[in-house]
Amino acid sequence: MRVLIAGNVIKDIYLDLADQSFEFDDYETPWLSLALNSSSVRYSRRTSVFGGAAATLEALRKLGHDAEICGRNIKTAENGRTLKFHEDKPVEVYRYILTYEDHLVYLTPGIRIPTELATPTEPADWILVDRSAEINEDFLDDLKKYREVDPNVKLAVFANTRSSSAASDLDMQNPGEPGARIFSKPLQTLLRKADLIITDGSLYGLRIKSSVPVFEINDHEIRFKDDYVSYSVENSDLLTDLTKYNILTATVFSGYAEGRDIKDVLELAAINIETARITSLLEREELEMKLTERKEARENIRLIAKQLLSNHKGILAADESGGSIHKKFEEAGIPDDESHRRDYRNIFFTTEGLENYVSGVILFDETARQLSDDGRPFTEYLTSKGIIPGIKVDQGLVNFTSTGYMNEKYTTGLDDLSARLDEYYNMGARFAKWRAAFEITTAVSDAINDMPDVQPVLAGLRTPTKYVIEENARILAEYARKCQDAHIVPIVEPEVVHDGDYSVATCAKVTSAILDQLFKALREKGVDLSACILKVNMVLAGKKFERQSSPEEVGIETAKVLKEHVPAELAGVVFLSGGQTVEQSTDNLAEVIKNSPFPWPVTFSFARALQGPALDAWKGNNANSNAARDAFKARLIANCEVL
Secondary structure, eight states: OEEEEEOOEEEEEEEEEOGGGEEEOTTOOEEEOOOOSTTTOOEEEEEEEEEEHHHHHHHHHHTTOEEEETTOOEEOOTTSOOOEEOSSSOOSEEEEEEEETTEEEEEOOSOOOOOOOOOOSSOOSEEEEOTTOOOOHHHHHHHHHHHHHOTTOEEEEEEOSSSGGGGSSEEESSTTSTTOOEEEHHHHHHHHHOSEEEESSOOTTOOOOTTSOEEEEOSSEEEETTEEEEOOOOGGGOOOHHHHHHHHHHHHHHHHHTTOOHHHHHHHHHHHHHSOBTTBOOOHHHHHHHHHHHHHHHHHHHHHHHHHTOTTOEEEEEOOOHHHHHHHHHHHTOOOSHHHHHHHHHHHHTSTTGGGTEEEEEEOHHHHTSBOTTSSBHHHHHHHTTOEEEEEOOOOEEEOOSTTOTTOEEEOOOTTHHHHHHHHHHHTOOEEEEEEEEOOEEOOSGGGGGOTTOOBSSTTEEESBHHHHHHHHHHHHHHHHHHHHTTOEEEEEEEEOSSSSOOHHHHHHHHHHHHHHHHHHHHHTTOOGGGOEEEEOOOOOOTTSSSOOOHHHHHHHHHHHHHHHSOTTSSEEEEOOTTOOHHHHHHHHHHHHHTOOOSSOEEEOOSHHHHHHHHHHHTTOGGGHHHHHHHHHHHHHHHHHHO
């Protein structure tokens, strides 16, 4: 396929700034003098790359197409980079991109160079107008002349809704309609002639042919009608927005023009941008291989997620951290040592018929490394019974240190998570769990009003604040994405802590706000929701509230919140017991189930509500192990029956 690219070539000059370039004030804030000379701006590395239409050209050539930029004589270097320009002045626009740690600052010229469409020596199958193009009436005249010579050429256009040039020579289509956008007259004319449109924003109010396919790209998603794929580009890649969008545009265009399945088109674009670096792109064969690997891996974790939520079974949470189990043992008068902790977990894993009641078990790191009575690792022992081993991977809660947020917590453990996930996968774990905790507290004074940036999620509350919800959602999303990259199903657990003085209505509103932010973050991070499980609190009044929630009220309110705020494509929902009594957890679960059907499977993932009676029966004495197993099994049966 021969493609003629209409766009402007830009030279991007990356300067990795050295610490000596900055002055630091009393608050340790770095300041940079922008007098661009070698004495004031020191850099550790300088990298020059051709961007704009050159990025589109490189992507199309790597995808195997015969492509050229209109009016340019550009040769591909031996290493695959489009760096050889056979012209005296190949680039009209230069940009400096200052990089420091994971941050970018653009220094761009104010002048915009119109794009030319010179008649090529050979006919093309497609003309692709990319995001770097500056469209005017002269360009339209050139296009008209070209199509008179070659009427069969097709036209693909990137509609840049963010550029100021899109709104130059203003004219609005249907200006009385809400949401109508403003576009320049040349761009409107061009879009009406297009056979394919790729855009970074809404085209609502613009008159285009209804038969023309429209792909929409934003900073975290590629969409075609109801199909979409999320993607995530790490900050360390430091790709400019223009380069990123041109690589995505080229890949989407290529797949569509070849007649590929739309979902494959979207996936290929996501893979291409996620693996892109400043100085390199993957060859087509490598992209195709990664697409096959991704589809197989995603299907595998989807199957695991489905298995975890099938056959009316629960998920046992046996993942109490060192602090949690120490408190539990201390209250029961049991020595807190590794031997007793192993024996305690062993009671549950060796309960006869466990596989009939639980599909998976969440383990703590220590437990995952311990051995069953027959000498096999617990992970292997559980797998042999048809139970999927999982692992708690967060490393506990710590308080925020910023003023205004010191009473709120976030969860740690991201730094070395990828390496730990790889190890856990090799140990047999196939799913993981990460908990974020949110406490509902009321504003006890007007002190909150002295900090306008500290905004509670609801009026009258002190916590949780909007910032803390957003930050924990971001952390949960990053964890979930790392899990899926490691072929592990993530369970995301945003828990509204039950120990508080708040009504069921307040719990419903706070839980709703947390879920909205969580799923926004998951989508932005490119998490496949069909291979992701939500572990969540039931919606009920806090323990200290004057009127406790009835099971019927819990069932209605919980079902309502979940149906309104949890996407249908999610793999499933599991409930935590969260400080409820043994019987209360089961009764409330039963009422939630009565408010089905739900668009996803629903089950339980209890810890104390299953283990409490067993711990009371065991008392740290293995002579009581059978009695403890009986007590544990009774709770399993009771909860499975309500499913």
